[in-house]
Amino acid sequence: MEQIEILKEFVISNFLFGKSTILEYDTDFLEKGIIDSIGILELVCFVEETFNFKVLDDEILHNNFSSLTKLNNYINLKLGKLQKVVQKCAV
Amino acid sequence: MQFTKDSILIDPKTEVVKIIENIRSNVFNTLKKRGGVVGVSGGIDSSVVLALTVKALGSDKVVAVMLPEKESSGDNIKLVNQLIYKVGAGDIIETVSENITDTLTGFGCYRRRDEAVKRIFPEYDSSYKMRIILPHNLLEGNNLNLFYLEIISPEGERKKTRLPVKEYLQIVAASNFKQRSRMSMLYYHAELKNYAVIGTPNKNEHELGFFVKYGDGGSDITPIKHLFKTQVYQIADYLGIPAEIKKRIPTTDTYSAIQTQEDFFFRISFDLLDRIWFGLENNISTDKIASELKLTIEQVENVIADIKRKINNTEYLRKFPIDLEPAIELI
Numbered sequence: 001m002e003q004i005e006i007l008k009e010f011v012i013s014n015f016l017f018g019k020s021t022i023l024e025y026d027t028d029f030l031e032k033g034i035i036d037s038i039g040i041l042e043l044v045c046f047v048e049e050t051f052n053f054k055v056l057d058d059e060i061l062h063n064n065f066s067s068l069t070k071l072n073n074y075i076n077l078k079l080g081k082l083q084k085v086v087q088k089c090a091v
Numbered sequence: 092m093q094f095t096k097d098s099i100l101i102d103p104k105t106e107v108v109k110i111i112e113n114i115r116s117n118v119f120n121t122l123k124k125r126g127g128v129v130g131v132s133g134g135i136d137s138s139v140v141l142a143l144t145v146k147a148l149g150s151d152k153v154v155a156v157m158l159p160e161k162e163s164s165g166d167n168i169k170l171v172n173q174l175i176y177k178v179g180a181g182d183i184i185e186t187v188s189e190n191i192t193d194t195l196t197g198f199g200c201y202r203r204r205d206e207a208v209k210r211i212f213p214e215y216d217s218s219y220k221m222r223i224i225l226p227h228n229l230l231e232g233n234n235l236n237l238f239y240l241e242i243i244s245p246e247g248e249r250k251k252t253r254l255p256v257k258e259y260l261q262i263v264a265a266s267n268f269k270q271r272s273r274m275s276m277l278y279y280h281a282e283l284k285n286y287a288v289i290g291t292p293n294k295n296e297h298e299l300g301f302f303v304k305y306g307d308g309g310s311d312i313t314p315i316k317h318l319f320k321t322q323v324y325q326i327a328d329y330l331g332i333p334a335e336i337k338k339r340i341p342t343t344d345t346y347s348a349i350q351t352q353e354d355f356f357f358r359i360s361f362d363l364l365d366r367i368w369f370g371l372e373n374n375i376s377t378d379k380i381a382s383e384l385k386l387t388i389e390q391v392e393n394v395i396a397d398i399k400r401k402i403n404n405t406e407y408l409r410k411f412p413i414d415l416e417p418a419i420e421l422i
Contacts, residue, residue, distance in 0.1 A: 041238070044253075
């Protein structure tokens with residue numbers, strides 16, 4: 001399954017109780033009230049466990065966590081950075 | 092309407108007359124009660140509400156209840172005594188002190204909370220202090236509201252970490268016994284005399300969801316719920332609330348470590364929060380608010396986004412129990 005679909009499935013099953021009709025890839029789930037402050041804690045935890053990296057405090061921003069697209073971009077950026085670090089260490 | 096940084100300021104004299112009439116009319120006529128009970132903490136809100144209630148109902152129809160427990164600030168009793176002396180203006184106000192430590196111990200408030208804290212910091216014990224905070228100032232960025240746990244050792248060493256969901260929920264659920272126990276005790280004293288419980292939440296607490304449902308949110312009348320904290324301070328000045336109470340930084344009186352309301356929830360000074368929120372409510376443009384308050388547009392936008400998020404996220408707290416229509420009706 002594609003990364004963004006994994007995120008979508010998590011948001012739908014945990015916060016929308018299976019109803020996917022109001023969730024588009026660019027839906028702001030904070031402004032729409034889909035995810036509250038406890039939901040953000042759950043989302044951060046899910047991202048850390050699923051993609052196996054630590055979300056830093058300064059990265060928990062509206063720009064990174066407010067929609068599926070933004071979250072997907074953030075994860076890609078993080079995984080890309082981690083990949084570079086691994087390659088550097090290997091060299 | 093012209094928006095300036097002072098547009099939010101009210102005429103305290105007029106407002107006090109309005110509130111006093113409202114308390115008197117609602118307690119005696121609507122609720123049909125003989126007087127009022129106010130829980131007093133030594134903070135600005137409960138002090139203002141006590142003073143207003145005494146003016147509205149008379150000092151012989153008011154009971155002030157202090158509700159200390161083993162983690163309360165020691166300053167509270169001294170400040171409440173100053174307040175009672177000032178508000179009474181020579182008359183005696185009945186004052187009751189109920190220590191609720193045993194009640195909270197019975198509920199397992201401290202034990203259940205500490206279990207969760209120890210799962211994160213195993214070295215934590217009763218010699219430590221702890222608190223939950225929202226560490227990022229809203230003016231410094233658009234960080235989302237994530238709660239952190241901070242412990243302070245007897246030597247003053249601080250450790251802080253982001254709270255996992257399970258531990259956050261357990262700490263909050265256990266700590267909320269404090270507000271709910273206080274509410275139960277206030278109703279005991281109210282029912283003992285056929286009085287009403289006069290609530291102390293202000294607009295910031297009520298609308299942004301900084302209260303415990305059926306805890307400090309539980310009362311019969313809320314005479315300052317329509318006032319921004321800034322306006323509560325104006326009323327406090329007008330009523331002559333003691334300076335020590337006015338200059339005290341508002342705290343939650345919930346956790347063992349001192350925790351300001353700004354640390355825990357609001358993430359910005361009331362001075363700015365209230366003015367930005369007032370501008371928002373009155374449809375003032377973001378750039379106008381920013382220029383009047385000497386902030387950047389981005390800073391104002393961050394604060395407005397946070398206000399909207401908090402209002403949305405805490406709607407559940409303000410909802411009454413949801414019920415159904417009658418099962419059958421004769422048409």
